[in-house]
Amino acid sequence: MNSVSSVWYVYLMQCADQSLYTGITTDLERRLRQHNGEIKGGARYPLSRRPVQLLWHEIWPTRSAASQREYQIKQLPRSAKLQLLQP
Template identity: 35%
Template structure:
């Protein structure tokens, strides 16, 4: 891995559906690891998700850096559950709600 590859790390915004139907939005630089932490109730699992497994990832998208992912996360968290479902189904585009790409 080159130095430029070490400093460039993709970030992901994701939305999870819990077994009770509620939605959880987060960001990470390792999507598979983070999903596994949430799904298995590991000590690093978000408190909100404890006991709400199984989880389904209904949406994820990638960003070039943490700052862009955080800005998008803030905007997505302000959406209603219905709007988040539209985002997950492709009927709402992340660029329409966030100046991120």
């Protein structure tokens, strides 16, 4: 089954230990539930840092564009990531 979405999200979550996690998904609600252990799936990093909360997200048209933006954000220092939250 090949699921193609027209929208990709790049997101920033804060873990219970105050660390930040950046990822991409086509379904923010599902991904948050996965990271919090409510449903199967989710990344290894937040596994021992639950609960997590969604802080910020951006919408991108393709997986490639979302992945590139995710990489850019992951290279930023914490202070710059937190600046993304500013309006």
